[in-house]
Amino acid sequence: MSQAADLPLWAAIAVSAFLLLGSALALIGTIGLTRLQSFYERLHAPTLGTSWGTGGVVMASMIFFTVTEARPVFQEILIGIFVTVTTPVTLMLLAQAALHRDRAEANPEVPPWATAGTDLEKDAPGAVD
Template sequence: MNHLDQIHPAIAVVIAAFVLIGTVLTLLGTVGLLRLGSFYERLHAPTLGVSWGTAGILIGSVLMYSTLGSRPVIHELFLGIMMMVTAPVTLMVLGRAALHRDRAEGRPPAGSDAPGHPLKRGTER
């Protein structure tokens, strides 16, 4: 007999849905990281994938172990909070560092390819 046999089928479907949603979001973040072109475009997809993907998987895990243990399992919520806070902040710092580097090297930042933009090459005054 398996300990998973103790989970009610309706709760197992909810747990599976959360884990599936979290896995798909994490996979989409990874695909976005690989497929998008510039460094700045690549920052957005992993942030959402890690944050919401981790949240879905952790909610499923909390539901499963709370159901099996007949007590709320909240220590995993700390992991989720840390992932939701640290991943976006880390990628924001990386983006700002890349923007600082681009400005120091005289390259136009992302979204500045409009004609006449002061940082566009060939249009410096």
């Protein structure tokens, strides 16, 4: 907390507001992860933490270091871009893995492989039984 003392009041308020917003969103997202009923519903919960949850904390950090060191800080933007680009990839892969597993077990809640109008039906991943 060495540099916090010479932080102007407006910057302290802005940093705190973004910090609280970001961590509250991350917490609510994780609460959703524990409370929602099915896997596909739970898939939506972490995106709260990775969209504006990360955005809030990254903004807070950028404001803090830009004001205290009196120079622009870019590392946080990298973290923000990195999280924005990687989260869809992980969530999509996880969703596809879950779909594949549910179809292999012929779970009735999951829609079949979208094959309308094609002849792909014979090698659809759902046709296991």
